Amino acid sequence: MEQISFFQNPSAAPSPDDAQFGMHVAERALRFARSLPDYSPTPLRRLDRLAHALHLGALHVKDESLRFGLNSFKALGGSYAVACALGERLGLEDNIPTLPYLASDAVQRQLDGVALVTATDGNHGRGIAWTARQLGLPCTVYMPRGTAAARVGHIRRLGAEVIVTDCTYDDTARMARRAAEQHGWLLAQDTTFPGYETFPRRCMEGYTGMAHEAMLQHECSCGRPTHVFIQCGAGSLAGAVAAYFSSVYGSERPILSVIEAQNCACMKATAEAGAPRICTGGLETIMAGLSVGEPCTVAWNALHTAADFFFECPDDVTELGMKLLANPSPLDPAIVSGESGAVGVGLVTALMTDAELADMRQALGLGPDSRVLCFSTEGDTDHESWERIVNRPFLAPEPPEEEPSAEDIQE
Numbered sequence: 001m002e003q004i005s006f007f008q009n010p011s012a013a014p015s016p017d018d019a020q021f022g023m024h025v026a027e028r029a030l031r032f033a034r035s036l037p038d039y040s041p042t043p044l045r046r047l048d049r050l051a052h053a054l055h056l057g058a059l060h061v062k063d064e065s066l067r068f069g070l071n072s073f074k075a076l077g078g079s080y081a082v083a084c085a086l087g088e089r090l091g092l093e094d095n096i097p098t099l100p101y102l103a104s105d106a107v108q109r110q111l112d113g114v115a116l117v118t119a120t121d122g123n124h125g126r127g128i129a130w131t132a133r134q135l136g137l138p139c140t141v142y143m144p145r146g147t148a149a150a151r152v153g154h155i156r157r158l159g160a161e162v163i164v165t166d167c168t169y170d171d172t173a174r175m176a177r178r179a180a181e182q183h184g185w186l187l188a189q190d191t192t193f194p195g196y197e198t199f200p201r202r203c204m205e206g207y208t209g210m211a212h213e214a215m216l217q218h219e220c221s222c223g224r225p226t227h228v229f230i231q232c233g234a235g236s237l238a239g240a241v242a243a244y245f246s247s248v249y250g251s252e253r254p255i256l257s258v259i260e261a262q263n264c265a266c267m268k269a270t271a272e273a274g275a276p277r278i279c280t281g282g283l284e285t286i287m288a289g290l291s292v293g294e295p296c297t298v299a300w301n302a303l304h305t306a307a308d309f310f311f312e313c314p315d316d317v318t319e320l321g322m323k324l325l326a327n328p329s330p331l332d333p334a335i336v337s338g339e340s341g342a343v344g345v346g347l348v349t350a351l352m353t354d355a356e357l358a359d360m361r362q363a364l365g366l367g368p369d370s371r372v373l374c375f376s377t378e379g380d381t382d383h384e385s386w387e388r389i390v391n392r393p394f395l396a397p398e399p400p401e402e403e404p405s406a407e408d409i410q411e
Contacts, residue, residue: 002262002314002315002316003314004311004312004313004314004317004347004350004357004360005268005311005312006257006309006310006311006312006360006363007268007271007272007309007310008308008309008363009271009304009307009308009309009310011274011304011305012305012306012307012308013305014246014249014250014251014253015243015246015247015250015305015306020201020205020243020302021204021205021208021239021240021243021244021247021302022208022243022244022247022248023212023244023247023248025205025208026208026209026211026212026244027212028096028205029076029080029205029206029207029208029209029212030209030212030213032079032080032083032096032098032206033076033079033080033206033209035098035099035100036068036075036079036099036134037068037099037134038068038069039068040066041213041217042062042063042064042065042066042067042073042210042213043062043063043066043217044060044061044062044063044213044214044217044218044221045060045061045062045063045333045335046058046059046060046221046333047059047060047061047328047332047333048331048332049328049329049330049331049332050324050328050329050332050345050349051372053329053396053399054348054349054352054353054399055352055367055368055399056348056352056366056367056368056370056371056372057222057226057368057369057370057371058221058222058370058371058372059345059348059372059374060214060217060218060221060222060225060371060372060373060374061325061335061337061344061345061373061374061375061376062210062213062214062217062373062374062375062376063335063337063376064210064341064375064376064377064378064379065335065336065337065338065341065376065378065379065380066379068130070123070126070127070130071123071126071154071338071378071379071380071381072123072126072127072289072341072377072378072379072381073123073207073210073237073375073377073378074123074124074126074127074190075126075127075130075131076127076206076207076209076210077124077127077190077202077203077204077205077206077207077236077237077240078118078124078127078128078131078188078190078203078206079099079127079130079131079134079206080096080202080203080205080206080209081188081190081199081200081202081203081205081206082116082128082131082132082135082186082188083096083097083098083099083102084096084202085186085188085198085199085202086102086111086114086135086186089110089111089114090107090110090111099131099134099135102135103134103135103136108135108136111135111137114137114186115137115138115139115140115183115185115186116128116131116132116137116138116139116140116185116186116188117139117140117141117142117176117179117180117183117185117186117187117188118139118140118141118142118176118187118188118189118190119141119142119143119144119169119172119173119175119176119189120141120142120143120155121143121144121147121151121169121233121288121289121291121292122143122147122148122151122154122155122288122289122381122382123289123340123377123378123381124190125141125143125155125160125162126151126154126155126158126381128141128160128188129141129155129158129159129160130158131188132158132159132160133158133159133160138161139158139159139160139161140160140161140162140163140176140179140185141155141160141161141162141163142162142163142164142165142172142173142175142176142179143155143162143163143164143165143172144164144165144167144168144169144171144172144291145164145165145166145167145168146284147164147288148288148381148382148385150381150382150383150384150385151288151381151382152164154381163175168282168283168291168293169283169291169292169293170278170283170292170293170294173189173191173193174193176189177189177193177196187199190203190234190236190296191234191236191292191294191296192234192296192297192298192299197297197298200236200296200298200299201298203236204236204237204239204240204243204298204299204302205240207236207237207240207241208240208241208243208244210241210375211240211241211244211245212244214373214375215244215245215248218371218373222371223371224249224252224254224371225254225371225372225373226254226255226365226369226370226371226372227254227255227256227257227364227365227366227370227371227372227373228241228242228245228254228255228256228257228372228373228374229256229257229259229344229347229348229372229373229374229375230242230256230257230258230259230344230375231258231259231260231287231289231290231340231341231343231344231375231377232258232259232260232267232290232299233260233264233289233290233291233292233340234266234292234294234295234296234299235258235266235267235295235296235299235300235303236296236298236299237377238258238267238299238303238307239296239298239299239300239301239302239303239306240299240302241256241375242256242258242302242303242306242307243302243306245306246305246306254373255308255309255364255365256306256307256308256309257307257308257309257310257311257347257364258303258307258309258310258311259311259313259343259344259347260290260310260311260312260313261285261287261290261291261312261313261314261315261343262285262312262313262314262315263279263281263282263283263284263285264279264283264285264287264290264291264292264293265279265310265312266278266279266292266293266294266295267295267299267300267303267310268310268311268312270295270300271303271304271307271310272310276294276295276297276300277295278293278294278295279293279294280293281293285315286315286318286319286339286385286389287315287318287339287340287343288339288340288382289339289340289377289378290340290343308364309363309364311347313343313346313347315339317343317346317347317350318339318340318342318343318346319339319342319346319389319392320342320346320349320350320394320397321337321342321343321344321345321346321347321349322337322338322339322341322342322346322386322389322390323389323390323392323394324342324345324346324349324396325337325342325345325376326386326390327390335376336379336380336386337376337378337379338378338379338380338381338382338385338386339378339382339385339386339389340377340378341375341376341377341378341379342376344374344375344376345374345376348366348372348374349397350397351364351366352366352399353397353398353399353400354397355400358400
């Protein structure tokens, strides 16, 4: 396995009762989500056999492949943020309109001429295109070079116009911004730039609904999680999840680790510098959802104190996670998790089985009493790639022998 690097955040501190991403915000986001077609809480999968093999107390995975039939979590944030933005246009002040209200004939007449535009590596754009279809609004989606044809097809089938650029994600986002300015479209982006923070912040508020579901499910299963692992592209999901758990649990919050792809770890670089930093270069990784070089400033404001560790992982870490989840031990459920979804389980497995990562494992305090929560943020959004990876032969890594305690040695 290629090198995994990490940074322990010296600024980490609990933020109890955070008004921006706390429980009341999550409950409001879920009230809106329940108005959406086919809403139901996504399952929290319990992997007892894998936890036992890794010498962990418990391991749970929140499976977002079933969210609204869109194969990822993203529509939770995008639909909520679009509704908030349209509510403002309609003069509804603090009331967040439901999608059925926005789709009504009377409201549709008021929204005549409104069109959505966004940039995406796949999942966010799919959520925005789905929202636009629910509302009967035109939608244009810009996608970066190298985007898998399957991801393009998913969005086009929802009725959106798709423009694949020859740029990275960050430059593609700038193209979407210029198109919004030129045509007067509503920019529905989940990343920030100077003067544009409200919509991304509302996306984050929507994502807290997923964290709230996971918290309730986990407490019903085995109590409070001790460790949470969450992946990070620009950071809006990671920031929302970290701020939510910090707000809800305060000084008892789980140890939270942010995971980024190798060569795309802009949030880790930001944490190390203590201020936003940009990653340049090709940003190449199979984790398309994490191939981002510019951090979301709203997310950084949350992660600055709510995240304990920042990890940078090569592609073989998420490949390991994909294979383990697709080919589980007997009695554990199989989970279809895509390249950007499985990196948490891959990282936890590496930490618990690779002797060279013992210092990281010890820094996190991972062991037999740990109750670990991971998020599989997407399913097989590129099915051919997923199938190719999970069907490669592999040998599940074995955890190292537990070192004897001082008491054992004395005996």
